[in-house]
Amino acid sequence: MKEKILIVGAGIAGLSAAISLAKAGFDVTVVERSTSLADGASITLVNRGPDALRDLGVLAQCLAESFHGKGRSLYSDVYDAAGNKIPVPSLPVRDDDLPSYVLIYRPILARILTEKAQSLGAQVYLGKGVEKLTDNGNDVSVLYMDGQQDVFDLVVGADGTSSQTRKELFGDSITSTYSGNMSLRWVKKGLPEGPGGFYSTDESHAVVVHELHDNYLYIATGIDMENRRVSSSEGVQLLREALGRLDAPYIRTLLENVADTDPVIVRPYCYHLLPTPWHKGRIALIGDAVHTMSAHIASGGVMSMEDGLVLGEELAKDGNLDERLSRFAERRYPRAFIAVDSCRQMLELQVRDKAHPSELSKVREKAFAALLKPY
Numbered sequence: 001m002k003e004k005i006l007i008v009g010a011g012i013a014g015l016s017a018a019i020s021l022a023k024a025g026f027d028v029t030v031v032e033r034s035t036s037l038a039d040g041a042s043i044t045l046v047n048r049g050p051d052a053l054r055d056l057g058v059l060a061q062c063l064a065e066s067f068h069g070k071g072r073s074l075y076s077d078v079y080d081a082a083g084n085k086i087p088v089p090s091l092p093v094r095d096d097d098l099p100s101y102v103l104i105y106r107p108i109l110a111r112i113l114t115e116k117a118q119s120l121g122a123q124v125y126l127g128k129g130v131e132k133l134t135d136n137g138n139d140v141s142v143l144y145m146d147g148q149q150d151v152f153d154l155v156v157g158a159d160g161t162s163s164q165t166r167k168e169l170f171g172d173s174i175t176s177t178y179s180g181n182m183s184l185r186w187v188k189k190g191l192p193e194g195p196g197g198f199y200s201t202d203e204s205h206a207v208v209v210h211e212l213h214d215n216y217l218y219i220a221t222g223i224d225m226e227n228r229r230v231s232s233s234e235g236v237q238l239l240r241e242a243l244g245r246l247d248a249p250y251i252r253t254l255l256e257n258v259a260d261t262d263p264v265i266v267r268p269y270c271y272h273l274l275p276t277p278w279h280k281g282r283i284a285l286i287g288d289a290v291h292t293m294s295a296h297i298a299s300g301g302v303m304s305m306e307d308g309l310v311l312g313e314e315l316a317k318d319g320n321l322d323e324r325l326s327r328f329a330e331r332r333y334p335r336a337f338i339a340v341d342s343c344r345q346m347l348e349l350q351v352r353d354k355a356h357p358s359e360l361s362k363v364r365e366k367a368f369a370a371l372l373k374p375y
């Protein structure tokens, strides 16, 4: 009989695993402590991201509600700080029928993934957090934050970069490294149109501007500072400061359109990678809980979808639970390493060395060539 599985966290990893496991016939429950799904920012899915959307069975819905393109790299429109277009060597790009990039508003992606998981029989509960897990050997007892209890054959911790599940399993054997760079993301509807792409100073201080579906624009940048909580008014101030470092006319126009009340999502760029195994007994980890990275190669979310898909495939195969979970992590580790280590290198080049963007591009090119291979 197929296992009864609890997934902790309804982020990209948890929902992708829910789809893959429910499709394979497992009895799946997902609990999410937050009462809503996903930040109001955009996510860029490249390399095998579109394949993952296809394999999860949500590609058509995602394409209907996203900005996407075929046969070209999203990283080919590059401008200097003054707004002059710079010729750049083209990055490896797929040449088949799938899009080479998909930019989608995260709440839309979360809705599509949730609906798909539910349509396959997975139960998804919002506002239900896990307080404590006890591995009894033959099963796992779960105590929820609301005091309710349940028992599962397997628990999958998809509870993000600060994963409590990881801490319970592996203590402080890994900790995240803060890169020194704080990311700032701003999504706004109806902004003036202009040339989208990557604007960068010679020291790799970059502003990324991408169109989204339905006349929204996505602007992402960052600022070197200490890792601390930032109020919403300070977030707006930091965004203005970051945009103000570039003279490109379009960036100046966008700067004029930043309103005091605009929501700016501020997150530290951190990285970590847990060595295998990614499980202990009947509790396993996936997604940012095991591999966290920056957005430099737009891959953390893609790795999380791939984890979910591969977990479903490996758990459906023969073998005892330990063997199946070990095979899952062994299959995932090499790709996760490439992604995390490429981001680490790019963050060091940017924050520590203030390197030219062409130096960062070399790392991205190598990573893309590797990550374009099948998962």
Ligand SMILES: Cc1cc2nc3c(=O)[nH]c(=O)nc-3n(C[C@H](O)[C@H](O)[C@H](O)COP(=O)(O)OP(=O)(O)OC[C@H]3O[C@@H](n4cnc5c(N)ncnc54)[C@H](O)[C@@H]3O)c2cc1C
Pocket: 008, 009, 010, 011, 012, 013, 014, 031, 032, 033, 034, 038, 042, 043, 044, 045, 128, 129, 130, 131, 158, 159, 160, 161, 164, 183, 184, 185, 267, 268, 269, 286, 287, 288, 289, 293, 294, 295, 297, 298, 299, 300, 301, 302, 303, 304
């Ligand atoms: C600034 C920034 C930009 C990025 N841009 C991109 C990009 O363009 N492309 C890309 O592919 N990747 C990108 N990433 C990476 C991507 O966002 C992450 O890799 C991905 O969201 C991780 O998904 P996850 O499901 O593992 O974790 P999360 O999205 O963090 O989800 C974990 C969930 O678990 C829940 N949870 C935690 N504890 C409990 C508990 N005890 N009980 C119940 N629920 C719990 C949380 O509330 C949360 O919803 C970016 C990351 C950052 C920081």
